[in-house]
Amino acid sequence: MSGPEILIDINKIRTNTRKICDFCRQRGISVCGVTKVTCGMPQVGRAMLEGGAVSLGESRIENIRRLRASGINAPIIMLRIPPLSQVDEIVSNADISLNSELSVIRSLSEAAIRRGKIHKILLMVDLGDLREGIWPTDLMEICREVIELNGVRIAGIGTNLTCFGGVLPSRKNMNELVGYAEQIEKTFHIKLDIISGGNSSSLPLLLEGGMPGRINHLRIGEAIALGRETVRGRIWQGCSDDAFQLSAELIELKTKPSVPIGETGMDAFGVKPVFSDKGNIVRAILNVGREDVIVDNLIPRDKNAIILGASSDHLLLDVTAVSPPPELGDSILFNMNYGALLAAMTSNYVKKTHITGVKSIMDNPEIVMIGGSPLSDDPSLLNHIKELGYTYTVKDLPVTPENISGIGKNNQIIFVGGELNKTYDTLKGMAQVYNQLGLIIFSPSPSLFTVENSENPENYLAKTFGYFKNIDGLNFCISPENTVLVGLREAEKEEILKIRETGILAYTMEDVDLMGMREIMINALRKAGNGTDGFVVRISTDVVNAEGEGLTFREAHLAMEMIADSSQMKGLDISGTPDRSWMNDKALSSIVESAFGKRILRL
Numbered sequence: 013m014s015g016p017e018i019l020i021d022i023n024k025i026r027t028n029t030r031k032i033c034d035f036c037r038q039r040g041i042s043v044c045g046v047t048k049v050t051c052g053m054p055q056v057g058r059a060m061l062e063g064g065a066v067s068l069g070e071s072r073i074e075n076i077r078r079l080r081a082s083g084i085n086a087p088i089i090m091l092r093i094p095p096l097s098q099v100d101e102i103v104s105n106a107d108i109s110l111n112s113e114l115s116v117i118r119s120l121s122e123a124a125i126r127r128g129k130i131h132k133i134l135l136m137v138d139l140g141d142l143r144e145g146i147w148p149t150d151l152m153e154i155c156r157e158v159i160e161l162n163g164v165r166i167a168g169i170g171t172n173l174t175c176f177g178g179v180l181p182s183r184k185n186m187n188e189l190v191g192y193a194e195q196i197e198k199t200f201h202i203k204l205d206i207i208s209g210g211n212s213s214s215l216p217l218l219l220e221g222g223m224p225g226r227i228n229h230l231r232i233g234e235a236i237a238l239g240r241e242t243v244r245g246r247i248w249q250g251c252s253d254d255a256f257q258l259s260a261e262l263i264e265l266k267t268k269p270s271v272p273i274g275e276t277g278m279d280a281f282g283v284k285p286v287f288s289d290k291g292n293i294v295r296a297i298l299n300v301g302r303e304d305v306i307v308d309n310l311i312p313r314d315k316n317a318i319i320l321g322a323s324s325d326h327l328l329l330d331v332t333a334v335s336p337p338p339e340l341g342d343s344i345l346f347n348m349n350y351g352a353l354l355a356a357m358t359s360n361y362v363k364k365t366h367i368t369g370v371k372s373i374m375d376n377p378e379i380v381m382i383g384g385s386p387l388s389d390d391p392s393l394l395n396h397i398k399e400l401g402y403t404y405t406v407k408d409l410p411v412t413p414e415n416i417s418g419i420g421k422n423n424q425i426i427f428v429g430g431e432l433n434k435t436y437d438t439l440k441g442m443a444q445v446y447n448q449l450g451l452i453i454f455s456p457s458p459s460l461f462t463v464e465n466s467e468n469p470e471n472y473l474a475k476t477f478g479y480f481k482n483i484d485g486l487n488f489c490i491s492p493e494n495t496v497l498v499g500l501r502e503a504e505k506e507e508i509l510k511i512r513e514t515g516i517l518a519y520t521m522e523d524v525d526l527m528g529m530r531e532i533m534i535n536a537l538r539k540a541g542n543g544t545d546g547f548v549v550r551i552s553t554d555v556v557n558a559e560g561e562g563l564t565f566r567e568a569h570l571a572m573e574m575i576a577d578s579s580q581m582k583g584l585d586i587s588g589t590p591d592r593s594w595m596n597d598k599a600l601s602s603i604v605e606s607a608f609g610k611r612i613l614r615l
Contacts, residue, residue: 015299015300015304015361015362015363016258016259016260016261016298016299016300016304016305016356016361016362016363017258017259017362017363017364017365018256018257018258018259018353018356018357018362018363018364018365019256019257019258019259019345019365019367020050020053020055020056020255020256020364020365020366020367020543021252021254021255021256021366021367022055022056022059022366022367022543023059023367024239024252024254024255025056025059025060025063025236025237025255026059026060026062026063027063027250027251027252028063028235028236028237028239028248028251028252028255029043029045029059029060029062029063029064029065029236030063030064031248031249031250031251032215032232032235032236032248032251033063033064033065034064035215035218035219036218036230036232037064039218039223040225040228041209041218041223041227041228041229041230042066042228042229042230043064043065043066043229043230043231043232044065044066044067044068044069044089044208044229044230044231044232045057045060045061045063045065045067045068045069045232045233045236046068046069046070046091046211046231046232046233046234046236047060047068047069047070047075047079047233048069048070048071048072048075048091048233049233049234049237049350049353049354049357050237050357051072051075051078051357051358052070052072052074052075052076052078052079053078053357053364053543054078054079054082054083054084054491054493054543055366055448055543056237057079057082057084057086058084058447058448060236061084061086063236065232066086066087067086067087067088067089067107067108068084068086068087068088068089069088069089069091069231069233070088070089070090070091070106071090071091071092072092073090073098073101073102073105073106076088076090076105076106077101077105077513078493078515080105081477081487081491081492081493081513081514081515082487082488082491082492082493083478083485083486083487083488083489083491084488087107087108088105088106088107088108089106089107089108089109089110089134089231090102090106090108090109090110091110091231092110093110093111093112093113093116093136093144094109094111094116094120095116096115096116096119099116099119099120099122099123100123100126102120102123102131103120103123103124103127103129103131104127106131107131107132108131108132108133108134108167109131109132109133109134110134110136110144110170111133111134111135111136112135112136112138112144112145112146114154114157114158117133117158117161117164118161120133120163120164121161121162121163121164122163123163124162124163124164125162125163129163130163130164130165131163131164131165132164132165132166132167133158133164133165133166133167134167134168134169134170134206134208135151135154135155135158135166135168135169135170136169136170136171136172137151137169137170137171137189137192138171139171139173139179139185139188139189140173140177140179140185141171141172141173141174141175141176141177141178141179142176142177143172143175143176143177144172145171145172148188148192151169151192151196152195152196152199155196155199155200156200159200159202166196166202166204167204167205167206168193168204168205168206168207168208168229169189169192169193169196169204169206169207169208170189170206170207170208170209170210170229170231171185171189171208171209171210172210172211173185173210173211173213173214174210174211174213174242174243175211180213180217180243181209181210181213181214181217181223182217182222183217183222183224186209186214186217186222186223186224186227187224189207189209189224189227190207190224190226190227193207193226194226206228206229207226207227207228207229208227208229208230208231209223209227209229209230210230210231211230211231211232211233211234211242212230212232212233212234212235212236212241212242213241213242213243214230215230215232215235215241215242215248216241216243216244218230219241234350235248235251237255237256237350237353238253238255238256238348238349238350238353239251239252239253239254239255240253242350253347254313254347256347256348256353257313257345257346257347257348258300258305258310258345258346258347258348258352258356258362259343259344259345259346260298260299260300260327260343260344260346261298261299261341261342261343261344262296262297262298262338262339262340262341262342262343262344263297263298263299263326263340264295264296264297264340265294265295265296265297265331265338265339265340266294266295267292267293267294267295268292268293268295269291269292269293270287270288270289270290270291270292270293270330271287271288271289272287281302285321290330293330293332294330294331294332294334294337295320295328295329295330295331296317296328296329296330296331296338296344297326297327297328297329298326298327298328298329298344299325299326300322300325300326300327300362301322301323301324301325301326301327302322302323302324303324303325303359303361304355304356304359304361304362305348305352305355305356305359305362306351306352306355307319307321307322307327307352309348309349309350309351309352310327310346310347310348310352311346311347311348311349312329312344312345312346313344313345313346313347314334314344314345316331316333316334316335317329317330317331317334317344318330329344363538364542364543365542365543366542366543366544377401377402377403377425378402378403378404378405378422378424378425379397379402379403379404379405379424379425379427379608380405380406380407380419380424380425380426380427381404381405381406381407381427381429382407382409382411382415382416382419382426382427382428382429383410383411383428383429383434384408384429385427385428385429385586387429387586387597387600387601387604388406388429390597390598390601392598392601393601393604393605396605396610397605397608400605400608400609400610402425402608407419411428411434411437411438412437412441413437413440413441413444414441415441416428416437416438416440416441416442417441417442417444417445420441420442420444420445420446420582420583421445425581425582425583425584426438426442426582426583426584427583427584427604428583428584428585428586429586434585435472435550435585436472436475436476436483438548438583438585439451439472439476439486439490439548440484440486442489442548442582442583443486443488443489443490446489446544446545446546446582447489447545448489448490448491448494448543448544448545449489449490449494449544449545449546449547449548449582450490450494450495450496450539450540450541450542450544450546450547450548450580451476451490451494451495451496451540451547451548451550452495452496452498452536452537452540452547452548452549452550452575453473453495453496453497453498453549453550453552454498454499454549454550454551454552454555454556454563454568454571455497455498455499455500455550455551455552455555456499456500456501456502456552456554456555456562457470457500457501457502457503457507458473458497458500458503458507458510458511458516458518459471459472459473459474460473460474460477460479460504460506460507460510460511461474461504461506461507462474462479462480462506463504463506473495476490477490477492477510477514479510490548492514492515492516493514493515493516493539494539494540494541494542494543494544494547495516495517495539495540496516496517496518496519496535496536496539496540497511497516497517497518497519498519498524498532498536498555498563498571499519499520499521499524499555499562499563500518500519500520500521501520501521501561501562517535517536517539519532519536521561521562521563524563524567529563529567529570529571530570530574532571533570533571533574533575534574537574537575537578537580540580541578541580544580545582546580546581546582547580547581547582548581548582548583548584548585549575549581549583549584549585549607550585550586551584551585551586551603553586553600555568556568556599556603565599565603568603568606569602569603569606572603572604572606572607573606573609573611575607576606576607576608576609576610577609581607584604584607586600586604
């Protein structure tokens, strides 16, 4: 572990969502799953939708774009009051926005008219928490003006409580909200679709039976992520409080005094610390600090571990009573409250690792070749693969989504070859098997252009991400944010813009020269494997050599060796015959062997 990481259990998030949504649904309330604490992480958003959330809520346009780029087409609510500078983006990417300023709503109206859309508005009413919201005495006049605007429609009203002033949801203020909704309906002869009664802090009132019947919508984030209601902090029935755990490595372990020696002053953060004299204690230092997380909001999973304090980069624990005693290099786990989770998810220094429960291919090391590659007749390759511990089958079948999915369902490694580019069909078949896949592509070009006919096989990545209306996109399974391009030597302007906009990780040959293949592959494996069931490797044979302009054979071998060590490769696609002026079949076979784990001194 190079640094701290958050372990994210997608199954527990899905279960937490289901428990809360089922509870709310039985009381006539639909749930908007709020992903903002995870920075719009698509895997979390999907888990919430699968658990029963009818929409997703986000506070940053960047996070909404992230969700959309990953193929999430469910309704998305912009939770933060829109700034005037972002009205065009909000209308383009969000279905509903929470509003309290008339001038902003007018600008949203103009942006929606320009795009030929109707943008839904949720008018926020301030019921005393003193964060966002229209003051009740101004509500009817603002409604009157908004109703006259084209391009926008009042979908409902809502309120926000506990976030700033700490005001709790109650029968009184919820009945006030319902009263304002009914006044709007009666005065303007409209029917409001949504009366949104707040966030996770509204769940205890709902449990007690105090929520008015007309409240039909809640925006739930913390209760799903942390499995507990937020008024008293109690675990919600059937939910887990450890869907997100912070893991940090123990980097120093020594017995030292419990009180500093010498005159003390303020620490690095301007606070004079206070210490209790417990004699000598076993002190552990972890590789996480205040730059990564709100330390005061961490809860050690081992109740015998005591947090002593932290600097920017180090967290100090008293582990004297921990049994069995920890050792240097151990990972120490923490639960987090909302503030700690938000800070850690936002930090670039904290790795985010999803737990999917999918088996490693090494649990069933079987390779199935499909597509008629000349490599399938290479006895040397077959022998080496068998020596590496795999079983190997060649199937005389065309590359179709149906044939690919049939192989993938058996947790076999799919090895695709052949004369024609069948990458899209390969990926379409694998998308029928796995929930989420990464993609590592070694190619001189991105294959993201849409100028030419969609039938052009060289447009396979544009097809995968849904850029053609007549072809099913696969970004519900294969997201740009889990896609890596290595070895680029050319790119059209359209492709460059798509790479920048969608979060694809792309490395040109210049990057390979400057960074080296090892560092590139460390980043690539993290990107493609983060929150996925594994990844597909696609090799374009003209990425190697290319008269000195492409990857060297040694760089290609190193990349494949690191892929093999990850044990996450679900499929290997080498579509097309190599250009024999740059790479013959023997050289290509040796690269394939490296991808499956061959080493010079390994038996």
